Amino acid sequence: xxxxxxxxxxxxxxxxxxxxxxxxxxxxxxxxxxxxxxxxxxxxxxxxxxxxxxxxxxxxxxxxxxxxxxxxxxxxxxxxxxxxxxxxxxxxxxxxxxxxxxxxxxxxxxxxxxxxxxxxxxxxxxxxxxxxxxxxxxxxxxxxxxxxxxxxxxxxxxxxxxxxxxxxxxxxxxxxxxxxxxxxxxxxxxxxxxxxxxxxxxxxxxxxxxxxxxxxxxxxxxxxxxxxxxxxxxxxxxxxxxxxxxxxxxxxxxxxxxxxxxxxxxxxxxxxxxxxxxxxxxxxxxxxxxxxxxxxxxxxxxxxxxxxxxxxxxxxxxxxxxxxxxxxxxxxxxxxxxxxxxxxxxxxxxxxxxxxxxxxxxxxxxxxxxxxxxxxxxxxxxxxxxxxxxxxxxxxxxxxxxxxxxxxxxxxxxxxxxxxxxxxxxxxxxxxxxxxxxxxxxxxxxxxxxxxxxxxxxxxxxxxxxxxxxxxxxxxxxxxxxxxxxxxxxxxxxxxxxxxxxxxxxxxxxxxxxxxxxxxxxxxxxxxxxxxxxxxxxxxxxxxxxxxxxxxxxxxxxxxxxxxxxxxxxxxxxxxxxxxxxxxxxxxxxxxxxxxxxxxxxxxxxxxxxxxxxxxxxxxxxxxxxxxxxxxxxxxxxxxxxxxxxxxxxxxxxxxxxxxxxxxxxxxxxxxxxxxxxxxxxxxxxxxxxxxxxxxxxxxxxxxxxxxxxxxxxxxxxxxxxxxxxxxxxxxxxxxxxxxxxxxxxxxxxxxxxxxxxxxxxxxxxxxxxxxxxxxxxxxxxxxxxxxxxxxxxxxxxxxxxxxxxxxxxxxxxxxxxxxxxxxxxxxxxxxxx
Ligand code: ANZ
Ligand code: ZN
Numbered sequence: 001x002x003x004x005x006x007x008x009x010x011x012x013x014x015x016x017x018x019x020x021x022x023x024x025x026x027x028x029x030x031x032x033x034x035x036x037x038x039x040x041x042x043x044x045x046x047x048x049x050x051x052x053x054x055x056x057x058x059x060x061x062x063x064x065x066x067x068x069x070x071x072x073x074x075x076x077x078x079x080x081x082x083x084x085x086x087x088x089x090x091x092x093x094x095x096x097x098x099x100x101x102x103x104x105x106x107x108x109x110x111x112x113x114x115x116x117x118x119x120x121x122x123x124x125x126x127x128x129x130x131x132x133x134x135x136x137x138x139x140x141x142x143x144x145x146x147x148x149x150x151x152x153x154x155x156x157x158x159x160x161x162x163x164x165x166x167x168x169x170x171x172x173x174x175x176x177x178x179x180x181x182x183x184x185x186x187x188x189x190x191x192x193x194x195x196x197x198x199x200x201x202x203x204x205x206x207x208x209x210x211x212x213x214x215x216x217x218x219x220x221x222x223x224x225x226x227x228x229x230x231x232x233x234x235x236x237x238x239x240x241x242x243x244x245x246x247x248x249x250x251x252x253x254x255x256x257x258x259x260x261x262x263x264x265x266x267x268x269x270x271x272x273x274x275x276x277x278x279x280x281x282x283x284x285x286x287x288x289x290x291x292x293x294x295x296x297x298x299x300x301x302x303x304x305x306x307x308x309x310x311x312x313x314x315x316x317x318x319x320x321x322x323x324x325x326x327x328x329x330x331x332x333x334x335x336x337x338x339x340x341x342x343x344x345x346x347x348x349x350x351x352x353x354x355x356x357x358x359x360x361x362x363x364x365x366x367x368x369x370x371x372x373x374x375x376x377x378x379x380x381x382x383x384x385x386x387x388x389x390x391x392x393x394x395x396x397x398x399x400x401x402x403x404x405x406x407x408x409x410x411x412x413x414x415x416x417x418x419x420x421x422x423x424x425x426x427x428x429x430x431x432x433x434x435x436x437x438x439x440x441x442x443x444x445x446x447x448x449x450x451x452x453x454x455x456x457x458x459x460x461x462x463x464x465x466x467x468x469x470x471x472x473x474x475x476x477x478x479x480x481x482x483x484x485x486x487x488x489x490x491x492x493x494x495x496x497x498x499x500x501x502x503x504x505x506x507x508x509x510x511x512x513x514x515x516x517x518x519x520x521x522x523x524x525x526x527x528x529x530x531x532x533x534x535x536x537x538x539x540x541x542x543x544x545x546x547x548x549x550x551x552x553x554x555x556x557x558x559x560x561x562x563x564x565x566x567x568x569x570x571x572x573x574x575x576x577x578x579x580x581x582x583x584x585x586x587x588x589x590x591x592x593x594x595x596x597x598x599x600x601x602x603x604x605x606x607x608x609x610x611x612x613x614x615x616x617x618x619x620x621x622x623x624x625x626x627x628x629x630x631x632x633x634x635x636x637x638x639x640x641x642x643x644x645x646x647x648x649x650x651x652x653x654x655x656x657x658x659x660x661x662x663x664x665x666x667x668x669x670x671x672x673x674x675x676x677x678x679x680x681x682x683x684x685x686x687x688x689x690x691x692x693x694x695x696x697x698x699x700x701x702x703x704x705x706x707x708x709x710x711x712x713x714x715x716x717x718x719x720x721x722x723x724x725x726x727x728x729x730x731x732x733x734x735x736x737x738x739x740x741x742x743x744x745x746x747x748x749x750x751x752x753x754x755x756x757x758x759x760x761x762x763x764x765x766x767x768x769x770x771x772x773x774x775x776x777x778x779x780x781x782x783x784x785x786x787x788x789x790x791x792x793x794x795x796x797x798x799x800x801x802x803x804x805x806x807x808x809x810x811x812x813x814x815x816x817x818x819x820x821x822x823x824x825x826x827x828x829x830x831x832x833x834x
Contacts, residue, residue: 003635004631005627005628005631005632005741007594007595007596007597007598007627007740007741008595010595010740010741010743010744011114011116011595011596011597011740013743013744014116014739014740014743014744015113015114015116015740017743018116018118023118024073024075024118024119024120024121025120025122026072026073026074026075026076026120026123026522027072028518028521028522029072029521030521032070032071032072033070033071033072034071034072034073034074034521034522034526035063035066035067035071035072035073035074035526035527036073036074036075036506036522036523036524036525036526036527037059037062037063037066037073037074037075037525037526037527037529038059038075038076038502038505038525038527038528038529038561039055039056039058039059039060039077039528039529039530040055040498040528040529040530040531040534040538041077041078041079041080041498041501042079042080042108043079043080043081043083043085044079044080044081044101044104044105044108044126045085045104046104046107046108047107047108047111047586047588048108048111048112048587048588049577049584049586049587050570050577050584050585050587050603050615051531051569051570051577052587053115053587053599053603054567054570054603054609054613055529055530055531055567056112056115056117057115057117057599057600057603057604058529058565058567058604058609058687058689059075059117059527059529060075060115060116060117060118060600060736061600061604061689061736061737062527062529062565062687062736063075063118064118064735064736064739065684065736065762067118068732068735068736068760068761068762069761069762070761074120074123074505074506074522075117075118075119075120076119076120076123076124076505077112077117077119077121077124078123078124078125078126078127078501078505079101079105079108079124079125079126079127079128080127080494080497080498080501081101081105081126081127081128081129081497082127082128082428082429082430082491082494082497083428083429083494084167084426084428086098086100086101086428087426087427087428087460090428090460091460091461091462094459096456096457096458096459096460097427097428097456097458097460098128098456098457099456101126101128101428102126105126109124111587111588111591114591114596115591115596115599115600116596116597116600116739116740118739122508123505123508123509125501125504125505125509127430127494127497127498127501128428128454130451130453130454131509131511132497132504132509133430133451133454133492133497134450134451135504135513135514136430136492136496136497136500137430137431137432137433137445137450137451137452138433138447138450138514139514139548139549139552140432140433140444140492141433141444141445141446141447141450142552143193143548144434144442144444145444147194148193148194148197148548149191149192149193149194149422150191150192150194150419151189151190151191151192151442152189152190152192153187153188153189153190154187154188154189154190154192154421155185155186155187156185156186156187156188156190156425157170157171157183157184157185157186158183158184158185158186159176159178159179159181159183159184160181160184161176161179161181162176162178162179162181162462162463162464163463163464164425164462164463164464164465165186165188165424165425165426166183167424167426171183178462185286188425190421190422190423190490191421191422191423191432191434191490192419192420192421192422193419193420193422193544194419195417195419195420195540195541195544196415196417196418196419198544198547199224199226199415199417200226200413201547202220202224202540202543202544202547203220203221203224203226205543205558205559206220206221208559209559209564211562211563211564212561212563212564213564213566213610215532215535215566216532216535216539216564216566219535219536220535220536220539220540222416223416223417223536223540224415224416224417224540225415225416225417226413226414226415226416227248227413227414227415227416228248228411228413229246229247229248229249229250229331229411229412229413229414230246230247230250230396230399230400230403230409230410230411230412231244231245231246231332231409231410231411231412232244232245232246232247232250232253232312232336232403232408232409233312233403233407233408233409234259234309234310234311234312234318234336235309235310235312236267236307236309236310237307237308237310242408243259243261243267243309243320243334244332244334245259245331245332245334245335245336246330246331246332246334246335246412246414247335247336248414249338249341249342250395250396250399250400250403251359251360251378251381251387251390251392251395251396251399252338252340252341252342252359252360253312253313253336253338253359253384253387253399254313254314254357254359254381254383254384254385254387255338255339255340255341255357255358255359255360256311256318256336256337256338257318257337257338257339257349257354257355257356257357258318258319258320258321258337258349258354259309259318259319259320259321259334259335259336259337260302260320260321260322260323260325260326260334260335260337260348261305261320261321261322261323261326261333261334262322262323262326262327262328262333262334263281263282263285263286263322263324263326263328264282264286264328264333265322265326265328265333265334267305267307267320267334268282268305268322269282271305271306271307271320271322275305275306277303278303278305278322281301281303281322282322285301285322285324298324298325300323300324300325300344300347300348300351301323301324302321302322302323302324302348302351302352303321303322304319304320304321304352305319305320305321305322307319307320308320312403312406312408312409313385313399313402313403314385319354321337321348321352323335323348325344325348329418330414330416331414337349337354338359339354339355339356339357339374340356340357340358340359340360340370340374340375341358341359341360341374341375341376342374342376343373343374343376345374346370346373346374356370357383358370358375358382358383359381359382359383359384360375360377360378360379360380360381360382361375361379361380361382362375362377362379363379363380363391378391378392379391379392381395386398386402387399420493420495420541420544421493422492422493422495422496423490423491423492423493424490424491424492424493424494425465425489425490426465426490426491427454427458427460427465427466427467427491428454428491429454429491429492429493429494430454430491430492430496430497431452431453431454431467431487431488431489431491432488432490432491432492433445433450433451433452433488434487434488435476435478435479435485435486435487435488436485436486436487436488437478437480437481437483437485437486438483438484438485439478439481439483440478440480440481440485443478443479443480443485444479445479446479449479452487454491455467455470455472455473458470465489467489468489473487473489474486474487474489475487495537495538495541496541496545498538498541498542499538499541499542499544499545499546500514500515500542500545500546500549502523502525502528502542502560502561503515503519503523503546503549503554503555503560505522506518506519506521506522506523507519513554514549514554515549515554515555519555520555520556523555523556523557523560524557524559524560524561524562525560525561525562526562526563527562527563527565528560528561528563528564528565529564529565529567529609530564530565530566530567531566531567531569532566532567532568535566539561539564542560542561543559543560546558546559546560565609565610565687566610567609567610568607568609568610568611568612568613569612569613570612570613570615571612571613571614571615572584572585572614572615574614577615585615587599590620594620594621594623594624595624595627595740596740597627597738597739597740597741598620598623598624598627599620600737600738601623601626601627601693601737601738602616602619602620602622602623604689604690604692604693604737605619605623605689605690605693605694606619606690607690608687608688608689608690608691609687609689626697626700627738627741629700629704630696630700630730630734630741630745631741631745633700633703633704633727633730633749634727634745634748634749636708636723637708637709637710638708638709638712638720638723638724639748639749641711641712641720643712644712644720644724646747647747647750647751647752647753648753650724650750650751651751651752651753653720653721653724654721654724654725654751657717657718657721659721659766659768659769660775661718662718662721662722663718666718666719666722667769669702669706669722669726670722670725670726670769671769671770671771672698672702673699673702673703673722673725673726673729673730673769674729674765674766674769674770675765675770676695676696676698676699676702677695677729677733677763677765678765678770679691679695680692680695680696680733681762681764681765683695684733684736684762689737692733692737693734693737695733696730696733696734696737699726699729699730699733700730702726703723703726703727703730706719706722706723707719724749724751725751727745727749727750728749728750728751728752728763729763731745731746731749731750732750732760732761732762732763733762733763735760746760768790771790775790775791775792775793775827776788776789776790777789777790777791777800777803777804777827777828777829777830778828778829778830779804779807779810779829779830779831779832780829780830780831780832781810781813781814781831781832781834782831782832782833782834783831786807786809786810786813787804787807787809787810789803789804789807789830790803791803793827797824797826800824800826800830801822801824801830804822804830804832805832810832813834814832814834817834818834819832819833819834820833820834821833
């Protein structure tokens with residue numbers, strides 16, 4: 001072994017070794033407990049960035065640690081290969097998206113291998129391969145038949161100059177990012193997946209996801225946004241159809257002084273036909289942003305339609321307004337306004353001079369001043385006719401019953417969650433497996449015609465869709481009537497592919513089924529690691545898709561990810577490392593300069609996984625210096641002793657060594673090492689890898705201070721044994737984090753069989769080493785051994801006798817007998833004669 005630490009060579013040797021032995025190939029084994037460890041797969045953008053390195057190092061450390069704990073580990077890797085950047089690159093560099101993507105994959109795969117991540121590369125997948133997306137198409141046609149997907153008209157951002165649909169991020173200040181043309185809203189037919197059919201299940205199951213951060217569960221709860229409320233019907237003079245509103249505060253119904261509808265509401269459109277002022281107002285509203293966040297900041301504006309609605313309880317007439325803060329997509333797209341008890345309604349009423357009527361009072365009788373704002377708390381109903389005196393719950397039920405009996409409303413749940421629009425007017429994605437026939441409508445592509453393969457040889461110019469210019473792609477025949485028909489040229493949202501890749505890995509890349517039966521062994525994922533930015537969409541879509549797979553009989557469990565770790569951001573000078581800020585550090589350059597282990601060590605040591613990591617060049621070189629010190633420990637003369645020349649002889653030497661013969665100094669050293677190991681074992685279970693590294697560093701400090709021995713003899717065997725055992729512990733503890741250097745050091749410094757580190761186990765602290773200066777005594781009763789007790793070294797005979805008598809087993813044997821004599825042989829035994 002080399003005297004100098006040369007990471008590049010050590011790392012190449014270790015990686016070759018793992019590859020030759022297929023060390024990370026995962027195989028189902030019903031007799032062994034499995035552990036499926038997954039890091040979110042990357043978009044093949046070109047090169048790994050520090051965020052990837054951090055994510056994948058955390059995952060790899062967990063996977064390697066679980067392996068050392070005896071688990072059967074699966075850790076796969078693949079590519080989230082469809083997406084917009086490939087199209088942009090294609091336009092800029094005149095290279096087809098497929099070619100660009102495959103080249104990036106090749107480069108990034110090499111980078112991942114160079115970092116020594118223990119992936120089962122046999123299971124690698126890229127979502128842009130037809131072998132992958134064909135199953136997505138297949139499932140979509142199944143869902144079509146079940147009614148879980150449907151087509152409806154929905155708005156998109158449209159650039160009239162480029163004749164192309166723009167993603168939200170391609171609209172900059174209302175203009176096309178490429179040609180600066182003002183973007184228009186266009187309504188086009190699109191496909192939707194019925195995630196709302198699973199809203200309750202997705203929400204309720206969050207309670208069981210105790211292995212997820214509470215923050216993520218809360219975000220998902222709010223996203224689904226289930227509200228318990230009442231649907232109320234207001235009469236409309238001459239119309240059969242009532243005006244429906246959704247309210248969560250039916251207790252305020254007697255305080256309604258007007259109703260407001262969204263600008264897109266049919267009633268608003270109807271009223272605008274005879275009212276040019278109103279029509280202009282509605283158009284103005286539609287030009288404004290309609291995102292909920294923007295809505296909060298928007299100045300509240302409205303206009304009277306002139307229509308009157310009839311209050312379902314009092315029969316009074318109230319005006320109908322169009323208001324810009326009412327969302328068409330929420331509830332019924334209309335609200336009953338209660339200015340006394342809703343701040344938004346209050347402001348609106350003030351602005352337009354509408355009455356404000358108090359109908360709820362605080363339960364404690366406190367006064368309410370409605371001239372300053374609404375009273376929004378719950379309390380008791382006042383001035384509310386039959387409901388006066390009721391509290392919120394009583395009024396809720398009573399009003400719902402009243403409305404139900406009169407056919408003017410009912411209790412219901414409302415959700416913020418919308419169905420998932422999966423159509424993208426993009427080229428680089430999975431073709432939607434639908435054929436549009438003028439006679440038969442939308443017909444799913446039959447199984448035998450799947451996959452619908454995306455043509456890869458295309459030139460992109462950013463104008464229109466290339467698929468629409470390829471009659472050989474879109475001109476087809478109807479599977480139902482055989483007449484001429486058109487294939488869909490839209491592709492799926494790329495969240496589709498990332499919603500089920502974890503299941504595909506588990507089943508292997510089978511061409512017989514979407515998810516092979518072997519997947520049941522691995523699923524669910526035991527540990528998922530990724531960024532918090534995926535807290536809602538990706539993780540919610542995956543939970544939804546998992547249920548679709550389950551209900552199709554493809555997976556058995558209910559949830560895809562048992563434990564979720566969301567790693568913190570990588571920062572530089574306090575702000576997020578990102579291309580747009582121009583403050584990125586290229587991990588490749590670090591790997592070339594210091595080696596993979598240094599990069600891995602730095603990212604694990606700098607902060608615990610959940611917290612943000614501040615980049616530090618000093619930290620990187622510090623990590624490198626530490627690895628050199630670790631390496632130098634292996635060059636100590638002791639490992640050159642003929643008696644300790646290989647693992648086997650070291651193991652024999654330790655096996656025959658009696659730790660009770662350690663002198664005080666060595667006992668202290670050994671106790672320190674085992675104490676650090678105990679700490680590290682505790683921390684590694686909680687994924688606090690920074691303090692595991694810290695424990696390793698302290699061990700190196702302790703061991704570096706041990707004086708070197710020239711040869712092995714009776715005098716120094718304790719010191720040598722302590723060193724040999726400690727190095728063994730140290731190498732094992734660090735091996736998940738810096739596997740390459742540990743792979744090299746293993747045969748040189750560790751005990752056990754002369755095998756690679758990959759098959760080793762996590763060390764257990766020796767309890768007797770932890771207790772400093774404690775000796776163990778045998779306790780006999782009438783000459784028969786009944787117990788062993790530990791006492792502080794140097795204890796007097798009384799203390800020893802007391803400890804012996806207190807042992808439960810000893811007590812049983814002396815309980816009802818008379819103790820005649822107690823003989824104490826210091827450091828050895830106690831004999832109680834009864
Ligand atoms: C009357 C009322 C009185 C309301 C009161 C609140 C307080 P969540 O909890 O988010 O479900 N609302 C209903 N549909 C709306 C829409 N399309 N656009 C904007 N606002 C809408 O909120 C439900 C409440 O939001 C409903 O209860 C309704 O106002 C409003 F003192 O009805 B409430
Ligand atoms: Zn047809």
